[in-house]
Amino acid sequence: MDTFYVTTPIYYVNDVPHIGHTYTTLAADTIARWKRLAGADVFFLTGTDEHGVNIERRAREAGVSPQAWVDEIAPKWQALWKRLGISNDDFIRTTEPRHIRVAQNLFQKAYDRGAIYKGTYEGWYCPSCEAFYAEEELLEGQLCPIHKRRVEWTAEENYLFRLSQYRDWILRKLEQEPLFLQPETQRNEMLSLVRGGLRDLAVSRLSVKWGIPVPFDPAQTIYVWVEALINYVTAIGYLDNPERYNRFWPHVHHLVGRDINRFHSVIWPCFLEAAGLPSPKQVWAHGFWTVEGEKMSKTRGNFIDPIAEITRLAEVSGAQWEVAADAFRYTLLREVPFGQDGDYSHAALIHRFNADLANDFGNLLNRALPLVDRHFGGQIPPSGPPEGPDGGLRKAAEEVLGAADRRIGTFDFTRGLAEIWRFLGVANKYIDEAAPWSALKARNSPRAGAILYNTLEALRIATILLTPVLPAATQRVWEQLGISTPLASQRLDDARRWGGLPAGTRIRPGPPLFPRIEARSDRQATLLAGGGAGARRASTGAAPARAAGSTRAAGSPTPVSSRGGTEMGEITIEEFNKVDLRIAEVLEVKRVAGADKLLALVVRIGQETRTVVAGIAQQYAPEALIGRKIVVVANLQPRKLRGVESQGMLLAANDGDRPVLLAPDQDVPSGARVS
Numbered sequence: 111m112d113t114f115y116v117t118t119p120i121y122y123v124n125d126v127p128h129i130g131h132t133y134t135t136l137a138a139d140t141i142a143r144w145k146r147l148a149g150a151d152v153f154f155l156t157g158t159d160e161h162g163v164n165i166e167r168r169a170r171e172a173g174v175s176p177q178a179w180v181d182e183i184a185p186k187w188q189a190l191w192k193r194l195g196i197s198n199d200d201f202i203r204t205t206e207p208r209h210i211r212v213a214q215n216l217f218q219k220a221y222d223r224g225a226i227y228k229g230t231y232e233g234w235y236c237p238s239c240e241a242f243y244a245e246e247e248l249l250e251g252q253l254c255p256i257h258k259r260r261v262e263w264t265a266e267e268n269y270l271f272r273l274s275q276y277r278d279w280i281l282r283k284l285e286q287e288p289l290f291l292q293p294e295t296q297r298n299e300m301l302s303l304v305r306g307g308l309r310d311l312a313v314s315r316l317s318v319k320w321g322i323p324v325p326f327d328p329a330q331t332i333y334v335w336v337e338a339l340i341n342y343v344t345a346i347g348y349l350d351n352p353e354r355y356n357r358f359w360p361h362v363h364h365l366v367g368r369d370i371n372r373f374h375s376v377i378w379p380c381f382l383e384a385a386g387l388p389s390p391k392q393v394w395a396h397g398f399w400t401v402e403g404e405k406m407s408k409t410r411g412n413f414i415d416p417i418a419e420i421t422r423l424a425e426v427s428g429a430q431w432e433v434a435a436d437a438f439r440y441t442l443l444r445e446v447p448f449g450q451d452g453d454y455s456h457a458a459l460i461h462r463f464n465a466d467l468a469n470d471f472g473n474l475l476n477r478a479l480p481l482v483d484r485h486f487g488g489q490i491p492p493s494g495p496p497e498g499p500d501g502g503l504r505k506a507a508e509e510v511l512g513a514a515d516r517r518i519g520t521f522d523f524t525r526g527l528a529e530i531w532r533f534l535g536v537a538n539k540y541i542d543e544a545a546p547w548s549a550l551k552a553r554n555s556p557r558a559g560a561i562l563y564n565t566l567e568a569l570r571i572a573t574i575l576l577t578p579v580l581p582a583a584t585q586r587v588w589e590q591l592g593i594s595t596p597l598a599s600q601r602l603d604d605a606r607r608w609g610g611l612p613a614g615t616r617i618r619p620g621p622p623l624f625p626r627i628e629a630r631s632d633r634q635a636t637l638l639a640g641g642g643a644g645a646r647r648a649s650t651g652a653a654p655a656r657a658a659g660s661t662r663a664a665g666s667p668t669p670v671s672s673r674g675g676t677e678m679g680e681i682t683i684e685e686f687n688k689v690d691l692r693i694a695e696v697l698e699v700k701r702v703a704g705a706d707k708l709l710a711l712v713v714r715i716g717q718e719t720r721t722v723v724a725g726i727a728q729q730y731a732p733e734a735l736i737g738r739k740i741v742v743v744a745n746l747q748p749r750k751l752r753g754v755e756s757q758g759m760l761l762a763a764n765d766g767d768r769p770v771l772l773a774p775d776q777d778v779p780s781g782a783r784v785s
């Protein structure tokens with residue numbers, strides 16, 4: 111049996127949880143659930159980092175003791191994870207006696223082995239990071255690179271760790287074990303840091319009282335960063351459960367943000383080596399989230415509170431709260447490749463909710479179940495001999511598991527999910543092509559039944575594969591399918607075998623899980639306009655949407671003549687080919703000030719984001735357009751309309767005065783050519 115241990119950073123208790131913290135935890139939860147699904151023996155740890163000068167200061171400001179302060183805040187983190195359905199096996203607090211014991215034990219071991227000595231440490235110190243910085247790391251020669259606050263020149267008599275002596279050792283490790291630190295960009299950064307040389311590190315503080323005493327000199331406390339890292343060995347029982355420690359430690363994967371990478375991939379393995387313990391198996395340093403192109407900060411007030419975001423999505427869509435939480439998790443993991451920076455926006459969440467979850471996943475259920483209900487007495491019909499498109503569906507089902515496992519199992523959530531969605535695409539296409547309604551019309555009930563069986567069997571497989579990402583929604587799908595074996599007991603192997611859906615199962619159809627977000631009431635429209643949720647890749651999203659051209663529907667609505675094109679004179683195919691028609695996906699829609707017919711649509715065409723202005727405001731509510739795929743002329747000269755530059759024109763049929771948008775008949779990726 112595989113063994114897998116995954117950790118999140120332990121969060122500072124004085125921080126307000128935001129999307130950054132939530133992201134690490136959701137990623138860790140997803141991989142933990144995936145490995146459990148694969149049958150591994152899993153341990154998943156998170157917790158809180160409760161010592162240090164910042165916490166001491168915060169408590170003083172609040173007029174309470176540090177212990178009272180941390181006791182008040184730590185449960186709030188626990189409650190947040192509970193609300194988000196996080197499946198951690200333990201929650202460690204660094205003020206717990208079990209941790210104090212292990213921190214002192216390892217510190218003593220490193221000291222006994224000669225890796226810690228008494229000296230004076232002087233340097234540029236950032237109190238917020240609780241870290242010293244080398245001169246060349248400072249911004250403008252005096253600012254902390256993380257907090258942009260002025261660093262302080264600090265001299266202290268304390269204990270130092272001989273980090274410099276481990277420089278060659280860690281360099282070799284980073285060079286020879288590429289998987290030890292991922293992604294590659296982060297590995298390269300650490301390689302150049304280490305190649306530049308490592309200085310000994312002050313690992314105790316005389317001035318900080320709120321910490322764990324150095325065992326051989328209790329006037330000093332252990333430097334909070336070294337102490338905090340030790341939580342990872344404490345929790346699995348380094349001192350109190352050696353069997354469990356030995357089982358899990360060789361398989362530990364630390365998930366961290368890139369700002370704290372060097373602590374995990376350089377200092378931590380060196381310290382462990384000094385104390386005689388093996389290095390972690392892997393460190394994964396993910397990217398940073400910005401919000402609408404800006405760095406999140408307390409002063410800007412643009413912190414994204416995950417609970418508020420999910421609540422808003424639930425309200426706007428009418429989905430259950432837990433299902434909205436799944437959509438939030440899915441969007442974060444799907445939009446930005448793990449390891450890259452990403453930008454957070456409202457539009458992408460709505461788009462993913464509508465297009466991926468409502469259309470591709472939810473709809474498969476909503477298309478098949480009513481037919482089973484109406485024509486098969488609510489019982490899943492038996493499968494039949496394979497015909498026509500059946501083989502293709504089955505083949506896709508057999509391939510998706512391996513493809514998803516290769517990706518998700520190695521932290522490539524984005525591509526793993528894309529594989530599952532490719533499979534859902536095949537299943538949707540299957541039901542379209544196999545057309546059970548036609549078989550029913552032809553009174554070929556066994557064939558209609560077989561098609562429905564196959565569709566629902568594909569859905570069963572996708573549902574199992576999606577449990578790590580959509581834990582609540584998949585549970586609801588499972589209930590609607592009526593399968594009596596609990597979803598929680600399913601393993602990847604159950605998704606490997608075609609035919610696992612028991613014919614005769616009584617289905618239990620329910621309301622749509624992902625009600626499409628449309629402008630159904632003024633209140634919903636207001637909530638949507640309120641902005642907030644969602645994510646998009648920095649590459650397409652961070653830059654302001656490119657300025658833009660004109661639309662025929664806007665000024666002169668003559669998109670397609672109902673009498674055909676000849677009255678306009680003939681054109682050659684070469685002339686027609688000069689028009690670059692593309693599928694575009696609507697990300698955001700705004701009204702154009704001072705023009706009651708115009709909407710400005712921010713659309714994605716492949717990798718590009720543009721604004722297209724169109725005269726459709728009287729027929730289409732802005733919210734109803736988000737997530738839709740439309741057709742645009744992509745190579746039209748830009749034109750300014752009422753002060754808004756439009757680049758491109760959308761296509762609409764012209765029904766009298768009423769423009770009717772053209773849309774692809776099936777889902778096609780944005781950027782696809784139309785000819």
Ligand code: MSP
Pocket residue numbers: 118119120121122125129130131133134159338339340365366367368369370397398399400406
């Ligand atoms: N207490 C330390 C970790 C000690 S681990 C032994 C700490 N805590 S933290 O609460 O400040 O941050 C925890 C995590 O949140 C880090 O992984 C950090 O990278 C992540 N993020 C904070 N802001 C972030 C973004 N804007 N985007 C993505 N992740 C970010 O550091």
